[in-house]
Amino acid sequence: DIVMTQSPDSLAVSLGERATINCKSSQSVLYSSDNKNYLTWYQQKPGQPPKLLIYWASTRESGVPDRFSGSGSGTDFTLTISSLQAEDVAFYYCQQYYSTPLTFGGGTKIQIK
């Protein structure tokens, strides 16, 4: 199984400031035949299902604000919120879909400082 490790576990950021979440996979999720990173990011608010934010490590899902961006390749990835808004308070999860079993990171809680 590919183990996904997120850091930090929680993060407090002032409104309007940048938030950065890291995700590391135990093996590369870059598929050589198509040069794509099989890595996605979700946002989950209390009592709600996860919402897709980013796929292929850096492609924003339709309707997701452009303050959310994903970067990285191979085994190291980052989700950045460029200017934190109150509605961004949530848990964030990375997930690999390079191989089954599909696996998720442990989650990062974003709060307002």
Added chain:
Amino acid sequence: QVQLQESGPGLVKPSETLSLTCTVSGGSISSYYWSWIRQPPGRGLEWIGYIYFSGSTDYNPSLKRRVSISLDTSRNQFSLKLRSVIAADTAVYYCAKGRERNSAYDAFDIWGQGAMVTVSS
């Protein structure tokens, strides 16, 4: 717009079988991969398995001995059965759709609201 809705008992006794159904509305179940994912209270997400509209399946090895996923294309539904449940199977169970047609290895773009299932006598 495709929507998913989980349904089934919210309470299951230990050693019995957990059964949930996901109804797909606003689109066809054809050509996509459909997954079950669970989240114990206050914890992270665990992929249980998926089924393709052809009926092929893949399961998480951690649950493979106890789980089965089936499909009813006539009703646009897919179902989860988890046998011999224990307290640790208490979780919110989500159904989810793979983003692209015919792609087993993909992100989940649509999720159901989730069904809380408690295992207790």
